[in-house]
Amino acid sequence: MSDINVIETTDIVRSFPAAHAKIEVLRGVHLKVKRGQSVSITGESGAGKTTLMYILSMLEEADSGSVFWDGVKVNNGSRGEVAKRRAEFIGFVFQLYYLIPELDVLGNVLMPRRILGRIRKEDKERAEELLVRVGLKDRLRHSTGKLSGGEAQRVAIARALINEPRIIIADEPTGSIDERHGEEIMQILLDLCKKDNRSLLLVTHNQRFAAMTDKKLVLHYGKIVE
Amino acid sequence: MVLIIVQTVMNGFSHEITKAMKDLNGDIRIEGEAFIQDYPLLLDLIERQRFVKVASPYAYGMVMVQHGNIPTFPQVRGMDLSRERDVLAIDEFLIQGALANLDDESVFLSSGLANTLGASIDSTVDLYTPLMLYRMKENDVLLPRELTVAGIFETGWSRVDGNSMITSLRLMQELYGMGDSVHGISVMLKNGEDLNDAVQELNFQLPENLHAYPWTESDRDLLFILNLEKTVMFFIILFIILVASFSIASTLMASVVRKTREIGLLGAIGGQPWQCAACFCLQGLFIGFVGTFLGIGLGILAVSYRNAIVQWFAHLTHSEAAFQMYYEFSDIPAVYMTGDFVKVIIATLIISTLAGLLPALRAARMKPSEALRNE
Numbered sequence: 066m067s068d069i070n071v072i073e074t075t076d077i078v079r080s081f082p083a084a085h086a087k088i089e090v091l092r093g094v095h096l097k098v099k100r101g102q103s104v105s106i107t108g109e110s111g112a113g114k115t116t117l118m119y120i121l122s123m124l125e126e127a128d129s130g131s132v133f134w135d136g137v138k139v140n141n142g143s144r145g146e147v148a149k150r151r152a153e154f155i156g157f158v159f160q161l162y163y164l165i166p167e168l169d170v171l172g173n174v175l176m177p178r179r180i181l182g183r184i185r186k187e188d189k190e191r192a193e194e195l196l197v198r199v200g201l202k203d204r205l206r207h208s209t210g211k212l213s214g215g216e217a218q219r220v221a222i223a224r225a226l227i228n229e230p231r232i233i234i235a236d237e238p239t240g241s242i243d244e245r246h247g248e249e250i251m252q253i254l255l256d257l258c259k260k261d262n263r264s265l266l267l268v269t270h271n272q273r274f275a276a277m278t279d280k281k282l283v284l285h286y287g288k289i290v291e
Numbered sequence: 292m293v294l295i296i297v298q299t300v301m302n303g304f305s306h307e308i309t310k311a312m313k314d315l316n317g318d319i320r321i322e323g324e325a326f327i328q329d330y331p332l333l334l335d336l337i338e339r340q341r342f343v344k345v346a347s348p349y350a351y352g353m354v355m356v357q358h359g360n361i362p363t364f365p366q367v368r369g370m371d372l373s374r375e376r377d378v379l380a381i382d383e384f385l386i387q388g389a390l391a392n393l394d395d396e397s398v399f400l401s402s403g404l405a406n407t408l409g410a411s412i413d414s415t416v417d418l419y420t421p422l423m424l425y426r427m428k429e430n431d432v433l434l435p436r437e438l439t440v441a442g443i444f445e446t447g448w449s450r451v452d453g454n455s456m457i458t459s460l461r462l463m464q465e466l467y468g469m470g471d472s473v474h475g476i477s478v479m480l481k482n483g484e485d486l487n488d489a490v491q492e493l494n495f496q497l498p499e500n501l502h503a504y505p506w507t508e509s510d511r512d513l514l515f516i517l518n519l520e521k522t523v524m525f526f527i528i529l530f531i532i533l534v535a536s537f538s539i540a541s542t543l544m545a546s547v548v549r550k551t552r553e554i555g556l557l558g559a560i561g562g563q564p565w566q567c568a569a570c571f572c573l574q575g576l577f578i579g580f581v582g583t584f585l586g587i588g589l590g591i592l593a594v595s596y597r598n599a600i601v602q603w604f605a606h607l608t609h610s611e612a613a614f615q616m617y618y619e620f621s622d623i624p625a626v627y628m629t630g631d632f633v634k635v636i637i638a639t640l641i642i643s644t645l646a647g648l649l650p651a652l653r654a655a656r657m658k659p660s661e662a663l664r665n666e
Contacts, residue, residue: 115664124559125660145563152561159663163556177560224560 070136071232071264072098072121077130079116090116091127092287098232103255103265105275108284114268117284118236121266122155123147135231152181156225158254160237162217164209164224170196171205174223181228188227195223199253215246222253232264239274251277294528294639295590298631300597301521303624308517311448313506314383317347317477319490320509323501326472333476336496342484347374348473350463355419356456357435358408365404366455369463381444381457387412388442395462397441403453405443414440420466436466447622478503525634532639536646539578543571543650547657554654555662568651575647576640583639587632597623 077094080087090113098104108114119125121132123139132140134154139147156177164173174192178184196205199219209217218238225233235254239247251274258265267278275281283290327333330348337346350369355362372393381390386402393399398418400410410416417435427433438458445452464470480489486505493503507514547554554567593600601623605611 119660119663122559124663125658145565148558148561148563151559157556157559159556161552163552163663165553165556180557180560180562180566228561 069100070097070133071100071102072096072266073133073136074121075131075133077117077120077127077132079113079120079125079127089287091120094130094284094287094289096121096282096289098264098266100231100264101259101262102280103258103267103278104280104282105267105269105278106282106284106289107269107272107275110270112284113287114284115236118234118266118268122157122234123151149181152177153228154231156228156230156233158218158221158225158233158235158238160240162214162221162241164212164217164220166209168209169205170201170207170209170212170220173209173220174227176224177228192223192227195226196220198257199223213246214242215249218242218250219253222250222257226257226261226263229261230263232266233258234266234268236268237270238267239269239271247271247274292586292590292593293531294525294635295587295632296593296597297524297528298521298635299590299594299625299627300623301517301524302626302628302631305514305517305521306626307447307624308510308513309507311446311451312510315446315448315451316506316509318480318486318506319478319493320475320504320506321346321478321493321497321501322475322504325500326469326474327476327501328472330471330473330476333497333501337476337478337493340489340492340496342480342489342492344479344481345374346476346478347371348460348476350460350467350469350474352421352463352467352474354421354456354466356404356408357417357419358410358414361408363404363407363454365401367398367458367463367466368455369458369460369466371460384444384446385442386445388440390442392441393457393459394441395459395465397439397458399442399444399457400440401452401455402443402445403449404456405440407454410440412440412443416440418466422466422468438462529638529642532642536642539575539643539646540649542578543574543647544653546574547571547650547654550654551657551662551665554657555659555665558657558659559663564655567657568655571651571654572644572647575651576644579640579643579646582643583636586639587635591627594625594627597625 074094074096077091077096078089079091080089094117096117106114106117116125120127123132126140131138134150139150142150165176168176171189171192174196175184175188178188178192193205196202199222201216201219201223204212204216204220209220212220218241222233222238225235233254238254239250242250254265254267255277257263265278267275269275281291321327321333321337327348334346334348337343348371352367353364354367355364357363372390385399388399398416400408400416405411408414408416415437418438419433419435423433423435444457458466460473464472478489478493480486486507490503490505497503557567557570558564602611
């Protein structure tokens with residue numbers, strides 16, 4: 066683990082308009098994730114975990130505060146520029162996998178590469194290697210509809226890693242899987258990140274899985290508590 | 292498909308009408324304000340022109356014909372049999388009888404006229420001319436001219452087939468009291484000669500009291516209407532395509548809603564807004580592409596079996612007679628023109644791509660975070 070902050074936020078504030086007043090979800094969030102570090106964020110439902118995750122990845126803008134990726138402030142770039150940078154910087158794993166049903170397993174893993182340009186031979190080789198690493202060697206050409214929840218999440222993990230991002234942001238990656246398969250998924254995520262010195266930001270409700278990370282944070286009343 | 296069928300059939304009608312006009316009147320018609328007196332000299336002058344294949348004099352007018360108790364008033368054309376066969380394709384149009392049988396005591400009736408009169412080959416018809424009526428006013432005894440039906444012709448153009456007849460030039464001159472004069476001269480050009488240049492050259496050579504007219508001018512209004520009809524039909528059917536494009540747009544809009552999470556994912560993993568938009572625009576283009584070529588294929592198929600389809604429909608609705616009566620041709624003509632196909636392809640592809648534009652814009656403007664929250 067190095068001292069470089071892969072992601073850093075300072076004083077993030079985010080509120081949403083309600084009927085009579087606005088609801089302040091994040092009230093000055095300071096967060097640092099170091100290179101190779103795994104960090105978990107837990108909190109009650111509606112605490113703003115997913116909102117914080119979207120702000121960290123610049124999928125959503127904060128009302129105030131700054132977001133830094135590798136020490137560079139990113140919340141003043143254009144949507145297009147940020148999207149391109151995000152493709153190479155962050156890999157996402159979502160609770161509901163979000164696989165594209167029209168594509169097979171390999172096609173889904175290659176999707177982030179396709180967005181960045183033409184698929185080369187080495188991209189295919191890397192996708193196949195990743196699928197081998199997540200234990201789906203025999204499922205390359207399978208339709209995503211035929212996969213179990215655990216298998217679908219492993220495809221999503223391979224997809225998150227295809228662009229060799231600096232950080233994986235996983236939002237409840239075990240939320241739709243049973244405990245045993247959830248543990249497998251967590252182990253795969255942690256192993257793959259550790260092996261490649263990649264950071265992991267895990268948003269979860271599960272205290273046991275949160276405990277598996279290097280640093281455990283709690284989002285409480287819109288602020289981060291260690 | 293509809294656009295292809297309409298355009299092809301309109302072309303066919305236009306082609307048949309213009310062909311019939313040309314076949315019946317020759318390439319160029321020469322007429323004056325009065326009868327043409329010294330037409331053999333004029334024929335000689337015309338036929339000396341390098342672009343002229345043959346020229347033939349004619350006389351025309353209206354007469355009254357009676358067979359049994361049925362009178363009718365057809366248009367009659369008197370023609371020089373020795374020359375006319377090179378100008379008009381009379382042989383092609385004869386369905387009964389032979390050109391050699393036409394003499395100064397016989398006539399050819401159009402199929403419609405023969406039906407109306409109930410006359411057939413070798414029937415005798417009584418013919419009255421305006422000259423006879425004039426003489427009757429001067430207390431002359433009115434005796435009709437008895438003529439034998441030597442042939443029945445059908446051009447396929449009901450305007451001609453309905454009510455017209457052909458006689459020899461000499462008979463027509465006699466009936467109309469024209470002496471040796473004629474009403475005009477039909478000219479057939481050699482293959483490949485330019486019609487307008489030939490008309491210009493002839494007008495330069497002809498005496499001042501005569502004028503050469505191209506066949507396109509004989510029924511200029513009809514040709515104009517045919518072109519106008521085709522253009523108007525194109526635009527009307529373009530509106531049908533426009534309405535169909537709304538269904539493409541609504542299908543794609545539903546697809547944008549159904550694919551909200553995928554759009555969110557695309558944004559999250561680095562997709563640019565234009566890439567999301569392009570997905571839906573391309574989908575519109577694809578639908579348009581498949582639709583266009585499927586439509587063209589079905590259109591060509593329908594045009595190929597048009598007569599069978601119409602006959603089946605007429606039989607189903609018991610309207611065979613009405614079809615024959617109200618439409619100019621017994622068969623539905625069709626002519627494929629590359630230009631029409633290109634116009635149809637371009638128009639439908641543009642419209643269907645534009646139909647994908649609205650859903651594409653919606654997809655492009657969707658925020659990834661909102662799309663991902665949409666579970």
